[in-house]
Amino acid sequence: KAGVTQTPRYLIKTRGQQVTLSCSPISGHRSVSWYQQTPGQGLQFLFEYFSETQRNKGNFPGRFSGRQFSNSRSEMNVSTLELGDSALYLCASSLVGDRGIDEQYFGPGTRLTVT
Amino acid sequence: AQSVTQLDSQVPVFEEAPVELRCNYSSSVSVYLFWYVQYPNQGLQLLLKYLSGSTLVESINGFEAEFNKSQTSFHLRKPSVHISDTAEYFCAVSDSGNTPLVFGKGTRLSVIA
Numbered sequence: 001k002a003g004v005t006q007t008p009r010y011l012i013k014t015r016g017q018q019v020t021l022s023c024s025p026i027s028g029h030r031s032v033s034w035y036q037q038t039p040g041q042g043l044q045f046l047f048e049y050f051s052e053t054q055r056n057k058g059n060f061p062g063r064f065s066g067r068q069f070s071n072s073r074s075e076m077n078v079s080t081l082e083l084g085d086s087a088l089y090l091c092a093s094s095l096v097g098d099r100g101i102d103e104q105y106f107g108p109g110t111r112l113t114v115t
Numbered sequence: 116a117q118s119v120t121q122l123d124s125q126v127p128v129f130e131e132a133p134v135e136l137r138c139n140y141s142s143s144v145s146v147y148l149f150w151y152v153q154y155p156n157q158g159l160q161l162l163l164k165y166l167s168g169s170t171l172v173e174s175i176n177g178f179e180a181e182f183n184k185s186q187t188s189f190h191l192r193k194p195s196v197h198i199s200d201t202a203e204y205f206c207a208v209s210d211s212g213n214t215p216l217v218f219g220k221g222t223r224l225s226v227i228a
Contacts, residue, residue, distance in 0.1 A: 106159040
């Protein structure tokens with residue numbers, strides 16, 4: 001079974017631009033979560049989507065948004081990029097069975113550099 | 116809200132020596148606990164997890180962690196490390212199935228030949 005894929009793997013943008021990152025979950029997984037990883041703040045939760053609905057949201061400004069499609073693929077968008085948005089953006093998918101807690105499988109990440 | 120503290124940001128250890136990576140979480144009635152490993156330029160891989168039952172959990176590559184409710188800890192141990200264990204290790208906690216994972220800052224394990 002193919003793992004979580006993220007595209008693109010690397011991205012360089014300029015301040016003020018916007019960017020869209022894509023995540024394809026493992027086949028059959030219905031939940032997709034996004035995290036931002038930086039050396040200073042570590043891993044911070046952005047949001048989670050389940051069945052095309054945002055189920056949880058972290059403490060990030062409204063410039064960060066996301067969506068999930070009917071095939072469970074997810075995109076996140078960052079508008080009006082700032083230098084501090086430079087980070088590794090990780091996507092994770094999980095099955096979400098009846099038990100309610102499932103292992104999250106992470107993709108390799110998209111490294112975004114804002115100049 | 117949950118929080119996770121990984122007490123050591125870097126741990127150097129000689130090959131074949133034992134290692135312990137410490138993790139403490141803020142108190143809660145029930146928690147789910149995880150250890151993830153991240154190799155350079157890769158995403159996170161689940162190493163082991165505690166959901167319920169036995170407080171000692173093991174991974175297939177020799178790591179183990181023990182859930183200690185009274186000390187709110189979930190320390191990761193390995194009796195003999197290998198060069199290939201060099202990576203960053205993250206402890207994470209969730210209150211329930213529908214709450215997001217909260218990660219610690221990570222511990223960089225460096226195994227020295």
